Amino acid sequence: MDIPVKTYCSYVAGLDKDNVHKKYHDNEYGFPLHDDNELFARLVLEINQAGLSWTTILNKKDNFFKAYDNFDLKKVAKYNQKKIDKLLNDAGIIRNRLKINAAIENAKKVTELQKDYGSFKNWIDQHHPLSKEEWVKRFKQTFRFTGGEIVNEFLMSTGYLPGAHSESCPVFKKIEKLKPMWMDTK
Numbered sequence: 001m002d003i004p005v006k007t008y009c010s011y012v013a014g015l016d017k018d019n020v021h022k023k024y025h026d027n028e029y030g031f032p033l034h035d036d037n038e039l040f041a042r043l044v045l046e047i048n049q050a051g052l053s054w055t056t057i058l059n060k061k062d063n064f065f066k067a068y069d070n071f072d073l074k075k076v077a078k079y080n081q082k083k084i085d086k087l088l089n090d091a092g093i094i095r096n097r098l099k100i101n102a103a104i105e106n107a108k109k110v111t112e113l114q115k116d117y118g119s120f121k122n123w124i125d126q127h128h129p130l131s132k133e134e135w136v137k138r139f140k141q142t143f144r145f146t147g148g149e150i151v152n153e154f155l156m157s158t159g160y161l162p163g164a165h166s167e168s169c170p171v172f173k174k175i176e177k178l179k180p181m182w183m184d185t186k
Contacts, residue, residue: 030164041071063092076107102145
């Protein structure tokens, strides 16, 4: 007997349109991102979710953008101890030294990738498609605090790995129209 899988789509189906999960599902989850700062923001949010609920991250999302200078890569890469201390004392975000340091080090790494590949997006695009396992290996070699679930959710939430939405979800059809043909992973 097959047990039905509860998808994010089925989870949000009955939620009010103002619910953080409903908004994220309908407007962000699985949608391709083109801007490096947006990709970096999603990576940092996924890293911060480790060990916590996604609800916590969505509820603090605006605070993260404010605390991390809208995830401006150049600014985050230059954070000093004073800024780190400020982040560690900011109750509006996740105050975890390892996650904060990972954000800063990953910003530095992304700026290096931009020099080598033109953009973070180009680096991802040039490695696409890879299996989840290959992506995890690539991310672990390149970035800090990027385990299997973080990498999987980052890539699924940005449209690089399939599974963000069930095929019967209206958002699935909307996203399919936005993806370039080379991104098709079927």
